[in-house]
Amino acid sequence: GENVEQHPSTLSVQEGDSAVIKCTYSDSASNYFPWYKQELGKRPQLIIDIRSNVGEKKDQRIAVTLNKTAKHFSLHITETQPEDSAVYFCAATTSAGGTSYGKLTFGQGTILTVHP
Amino acid sequence: DAGVTQSPTHLIKTRGQQVTLRCSPKSGHDTVSWYQQALGQGPQFIFQYYEEEERQRGNFPDRFSGHQFPNYSSELNVNALLLGDSALYLCASSLTGEEAFFGQGTRLTVV
Numbered sequence: 001g002e003n004v005e006q007h008p009s010t011l012s013v014q015e016g017d018s019a020v021i022k023c024t025y026s027d028s029a030s031n032y033f034p035w036y037k038q039e040l041g042k043r044p045q046l047i048i049d050i051r052s053n054v055g056e057k058k059d060q061r062i063a064v065t066l067n068k069t070a071k072h073f074s075l076h077i078t079e080t081q082p083e084d085s086a087v088y089f090c091a092a093t094t095s096a097g098g099t100s101y102g103k104l105t106f107g108q109g110t111i112l113t114v115h116p
Numbered sequence: 117d118a119g120v121t122q123s124p125t126h127l128i129k130t131r132g133q134q135v136t137l138r139c140s141p142k143s144g145h146d147t148v149s150w151y152q153q154a155l156g157q158g159p160q161f162i163f164q165y166y167e168e169e170e171r172q173r174g175n176f177p178d179r180f181s182g183h184q185f186p187n188y189s190s191e192l193n194v195n196a197l198l199l200g201d202s203a204l205y206l207c208a209s210s211l212t213g214e215e216a217f218f219g220q221g222t223r224l225t226v227v
């Protein structure tokens with residue numbers, strides 16, 4: 001089955017700096033890669049996702065890159081703010097049937113702390 | 117739109133008991149997945165329901181079972197609870213081919 005490795009496990013940055021979180025996956029059939037942000041005691045919230053037919057996607061201060069050959073994808077947050085502090089999870093999945101996505105396999109999570 | 121709702125939010129059970137958790141998907145979503153999130157870890161996939169049938173299953177024992185109703189809502193049942201079943205149980209709903217949205221979870225504590 002799919003295995004997703006995420007690094008680093010903790011990341012501390014100063015406000016305004018950039019943060020990068022990296023994930024690798026094992027199943028070459030995976031074709032959808034979402035990133036979730038989870039604040040303490042709250043639900044995981046989708047912040048950005050990328051499909052395997054795209055190499056890069058950007059949404060304001062957040063961007064994700066995908067290298068299918070190397071089977072890794074990364075989250076980039078620029079101009080970090082204290083409210084970006086949370087646990088970030090990457091995930092990978094493949095189609096369960098037709099166009100539906102199946103189970104999400106999550107990385108172990110990265111605790112991001114942005115210091116004012 | 118209320119999004120994905122789960123009930124109850126917190127639950128305390130005794131080892132050996134049985135528990136039922138409930139999930140109402142986001143309006144229009146037809147697929148429901150259940151995840152177990154232990155403290156400090158990423159969510160682990162339990163199973164996924166689509167058209168009232170279990171479509172995929174993760175590496176969880178048969179003590180974990182589920183159901184999806186015609187209105188797409190879903191239940192997760194866990195029998196013979198173990199201390200290790202203590203976790204946050206998350207429900208995620210999606211529409212075919214679209215991203216998954218998570219509920220706020222049910223915090224289950226087994227004592």
